[in-house]
Every structure is written in C-alpha cells, then in structure tokens.
Amino acid sequence: MLTVSLSACFSGSGSSGNSSTTSTGSELSVTATGPFNDAAGVGTNSVVTATFSEAINADTLDTSSFTVGPDGEVPMTGTVSLDSETNTGIFQTSGGDFAASTKYTATITTAVKSTDGKALPSNYQWSFTTGAGADLERPTITASDPVDLETGVAINRNISASFSEAMNVATINSSTFFVTDPNTNPVAGTVELVGTTAIFTPANDLAISTKYTATVTTSAEDLAANALAASFIWSFTTGDSVAKGPAPVTLGTAGDYVILAKTGISTTGTTAITGDIALSPAAESFITGFSLVRDATNTFSKSSTVTGKVFAANMAAPTPSMLTTAVSDMETAYTDAAGRSNPDATELGAGNISGLTLTPGLYKWSSGLDIATDVTLSGSKNDVWILQIAGDLTVSNGVKIALAGGALPKNVFWQVAGKTIFGTTSDINGVFLGKTLIDLQTGATFNGRALSQTAVTLDANAVTQPAQ
The missing domain is CATH 2.60.40.1220 (Immunoglobulin-like)
Incomplete structure (x- = not known):
C-alpha cells in the first residue's frame, strides 16, 4: 500500500513549498507539486506533477484541466496521465522539451474531481523557471x-x-x-x-x-x-526501547545546512560555525561579515569562520536549484511542525517555562514563550520534542537549554512563528524552524540548526550542526 502525504499551508493560489493544505473532507486539495513552486534551474526535460489528497476521477484530468505554459502565454501542447496509486497527475510536453531559462505556470482547474465528486475550491497554480538545458544529473x-x-x-x-x-x-x-x-x-x-x-x-x-x-x-x-x-x-x-514523543519533523535537504535563510545571514565578532550555511533566494552579497572567497567552481564560497561551505542563490549551477529545493524543504518542515495536533501540553507555564524539565512530547503555546532560567529536556536518544510557539521565543542572557538522559539536539524541534532571540552567552540545543528572524546575540552557543524564512544574525557565536 502506498500513501502519499504532505501537509503545508498555502497563501494565494500556489505554495512556496511543495505541499498544500490537506482536504477538509468536503473539498479536494493539491498536496504536492513537482517542480516545487518557484523552483529555479528546472531541467528542460522535466515532467510536471500534481499530487491530490484523494483518488481522482481519471475522466476529469486531461489537457484542459491540467495545463502548463510560459508565464502569461497560451498553454503549451502536452499529454496528461494519472498515476492512480499515488493520486498524481503527470504533464509531459509533446514533441520536445521546455524552453530554456523560461518561467512557466502550471494550472489545475476546478474541473478535476475526486472519485466521489469533490472539487478544488478554486483553480490551483504554481510556477517554476527552467535552467539552461536538460537535467542529466542522477539523484543521490x-x-x-x-x-x-x-x-x-x-x-x-x-x-x-x-x-x-x-x-x-x-x-x-x-x-x-x-x-x-x-x-x-x-x-x-x-x-x-x-x-x-x-x-x-x-x-x-x-x-x-x-x-x-x-x-x-x-x-x-x-x-x-x-x-x-x-x-x-x-x-x-x-534495541528494546519504544521512542517517546511525536514522529520527528522531516527536514529533507534543509537538514544539509546548519544555517539556512532566505533574506540574509550576517555576523559580527569572532564567530565559529561548523557545517554548511546557505542563503536563497537572496544573493551572496546578503551574507555579510564572513569575508567570503568564491571557489574556482563558482558553486560555493569559503570563509575562515565556517568549517564547511557557504552557498547562495546567485552562484553557478547546480547551486540555485539545490537551494530552491532546500528552502522548499525548510518550509515544508515548518508547516509539518506547526500542523501537529493533540499536544501533550498547552500553554505550559502560561508562556514561561523557566526552570522546568520537559519530557518528550508535543507542546503548544498560542502566543510567545519566555525562558528566563535554565530549562532541561530529558529523554533518550530516540525521543522527540516538538514545541509550537505562535509568537516570539525569547531566551534570556546566560540561560541554558540543556539535554539530559541521552536526548539529542536533532530530535528537538522548535517551531517559532515570531522572532527567535538567543540572549548573550546563552547555550541552546535543537532544530529551530523560524518563520522570521533568528537572532543569536553576543557569545551565544548553539548546537543544532537555524532554519529561518527570513534572516539569521550572529555575533561572536559558536554554532555546531547536530550529530546524526
């Protein structure tokens, strides 16, 4: 049995990731697209796919209800097929590839129906831009x-x-x-x-x-x-143990980076980063304070403050496409974490968990969360924590978020809708999925990943990617 399941939130008619909202029970939804929305460097020989939340009536999925064309132009000629096992529609061009370096828009209309007659609430659209030619690179x-x-x-x-x-x-x-x-x-x-x-x-x-x-x-x-x-x-x-807590959040290729952001990464002071960092869709000029030196391949840069590589969207192929995928995976992970339901605790500490010890589980706060004194997350190496924070997360100066009992940073997921502030000389563990700024203030130590949908700022920090 095959289940295809992605859940994410959309704004407008398309997504910045590869997922959509799940079906409400009365409406059909698109749960994944290939290429991702806003994907760059897409191979001219690619197919275009849309995966649905339910089984599809094959008679309703055709070249009039699933179209692809250059942005703002008449849809191109192609063929549409349905993979019923995965509820996926597949568009393939007729008589050739997509044009190079061209923006395309794909549309699924409300004419598409599920086998029990459900329709999309409105036409669903997403866009992607092709690269210089065919994709001949094997995936790994x-x-x-x-x-x-x-x-x-x-x-x-x-x-x-x-x-x-x-x-x-x-x-x-x-x-x-x-x-x-x-x-x-x-x-x-x-x-x-x-x-x-x-x-x-x-x-x-x-x-x-x-x-x-x-x-x-x-x-x-x-x-x-x-x-x-x-x-x-x-x-x-x-072994012989049962892992406690929710299933881990899937990071995909976003997990290849210790820092990943969309609008900027900056540092002052003597920062030391272990792991790769990346920025997209912003260019390398928005990575500041690192004294970057571009590699001869033009696909990445190096910095004396980074034990790893530095990537940005304006570097040579395949970097732009690679980063588009990573950002999409980051956004999917954020929405996955935000969408987990049935929390083990709600509004714990009335938004202030200072001094508490948290066992594995799903925690939810409807506003901000403050941590003014040390907090401990206690559990085994297989246990998982997801902390859903609808506002800002503020960790005070000198505070430690400690792990005990074998708990690992890679299994602690902080989903923060507002800003994330790590106070001076604080000591932090976990994977931080930030909708906005992640700010590491002077001397903060961080073992985990900072994945921000805006910017990451640093000031004389020690940042280390978590062990796998």
Whole structure:
C-alpha cells in the first residue's frame, strides 16, 4: 500500500513549498507539486506533477484541466496521465522539451474531481523557471534515518531516505523503497514522499534486537526520469526501547545546512560555525561579515569562520536549484511542525517555562514563550520534542537549554512563528524552524540548526550542526 502525504499551508493560489493544505473532507486539495513552486534551474526535460489528497476521477484530468505554459502565454501542447496509486497527475510536453531559462505556470482547474465528486475550491497554480538545458544529473540519497549500521534503534520509529532533489512521486512506492528482516522477508508498511524525503512507516512495531535492511532501488526517478545510479542499501539494528514523543519533523535537504535563510545571514565578532550555511533566494552579497572567497567552481564560497561551505542563490549551477529545493524543504518542515495536533501540553507555564524539565512530547503555546532560567529536556536518544510557539521565543542572557538522559539536539524541534532571540552567552540545543528572524546575540552557543524564512544574525557565536 502506498500513501502519499504532505501537509503545508498555502497563501494565494500556489505554495512556496511543495505541499498544500490537506482536504477538509468536503473539498479536494493539491498536496504536492513537482517542480516545487518557484523552483529555479528546472531541467528542460522535466515532467510536471500534481499530487491530490484523494483518488481522482481519471475522466476529469486531461489537457484542459491540467495545463502548463510560459508565464502569461497560451498553454503549451502536452499529454496528461494519472498515476492512480499515488493520486498524481503527470504533464509531459509533446514533441520536445521546455524552453530554456523560461518561467512557466502550471494550472489545475476546478474541473478535476475526486472519485466521489469533490472539487478544488478554486483553480490551483504554481510556477517554476527552467535552467539552461536538460537535467542529466542522477539523484543521490543524501541522508538516511536510521543511519547505516546504527544500533539501538527504537522499534516504533519510521525509516526514511532523503534525496538530493525533487523526485517523481509516482516512482516512490513500496516496490522502490522497502525494508526486509534478517530472513529477507518484506516488512509490511506504507511509503510516502514528504518534500524530498521518502518515509517508510512499518505497519507494526519492529522486532527487538533485530537487524533490518532498507533498500531504495534504481526505479526511483527524479522529474527528468534520471534514476539512482545504483540501489541504495543500508542496515540498522533495533534495541528494546519504544521512542517517546511525536514522529520527528522531516527536514529533507534543509537538514544539509546548519544555517539556512532566505533574506540574509550576517555576523559580527569572532564567530565559529561548523557545517554548511546557505542563503536563497537572496544573493551572496546578503551574507555579510564572513569575508567570503568564491571557489574556482563558482558553486560555493569559503570563509575562515565556517568549517564547511557557504552557498547562495546567485552562484553557478547546480547551486540555485539545490537551494530552491532546500528552502522548499525548510518550509515544508515548518508547516509539518506547526500542523501537529493533540499536544501533550498547552500553554505550559502560561508562556514561561523557566526552570522546568520537559519530557518528550508535543507542546503548544498560542502566543510567545519566555525562558528566563535554565530549562532541561530529558529523554533518550530516540525521543522527540516538538514545541509550537505562535509568537516570539525569547531566551534570556546566560540561560541554558540543556539535554539530559541521552536526548539529542536533532530530535528537538522548535517551531517559532515570531522572532527567535538567543540572549548573550546563552547555550541552546535543537532544530529551530523560524518563520522570521533568528537572532543569536553576543557569545551565544548553539548546537543544532537555524532554519529561518527570513534572516539569521550572529555575533561572536559558536554554532555546531547536530550529530546524526
């Protein structure tokens, strides 16, 4: 059984990510698009896909209800097909590729109906811009969870593989991504694509102290029909524990960066960053204070303050396309975290959790959150925390957000709708998904990821990406 499930919030008729709102029960919705909205550097040989929240009446999906054309011009000639297993419509040009360096708009009209007669509330549109030519680059898998040869894996967690680029959802299914037990018997489960990450969800808890093997085959393809060069195979061994808290937030390629922002990254003082940083759609000139030196390939820069690479949207291909995908994954992750329901605690501490110890779980605040004295998150290495904050997050000077009991920064997700302020000399852990500014003030130490939909500012900080 295949489940394709992405959830995100849209503004207007399209998305800045690759997901939309889920169906309300009375309306059909588009849950994913390929290419992503505002994608840049798209291969001229790519197909265009739209995934729906429900099974589609094939008779309603055709070249009049699913169109693609140069921005503001008459739709081009093409063919439309339906992959019923994934509820995905696929548009392919007729007689050639898309034009190079051209902006296209795709439209799904309200004529599309689900098998039980539901329609979109309005026409759905998104845009993308092609690159200089065809995409001939094979996708790769950039990360897996669990990682290869990991031991002590919780028996109730999902298995995932993150791709380097947008994939054709119709090629991500239970025959291209599967898990087997020590006797090579397949593990029952479902497969979904969230952004650029394929997730296998076992139907039941895995056996304790057992080695499993996960495989992604070469039938998994990107939007230009480029397949993996070889099957990606890895193994892991379960422990005897059950992970507590919600499922982790899927970061996709956004998880390749310790800092990722859209409008600017700046630093003053003596900052030391371990990990790659990236900015898109803003240009490299909006990365300030780093004394950047462009590499000879023109695809990244280096800085004495960064142990890693520095990427920006105005660098040479494939960097622009890579960053568009990462930003889309960041936005999808933010919406995933914001959309989690049934919190374990609401308005804990009336918006001030100073001095508290938080066990694994989902926490929700309808306004801002203040942390004026040390806070501890206590749990095992497999446990997860998601903290939903509808306003600003303010961590006072010198305050420590500590982890205990084996808890890992990569499993702590702070979703912040307002500003995130780390006070001077504070010591912070976790993955921060910020709708606006993430500000690390003088001397703050940070172990995690700062993923901001606006800017990240630093001042003599030590920033380290979390261990996987």
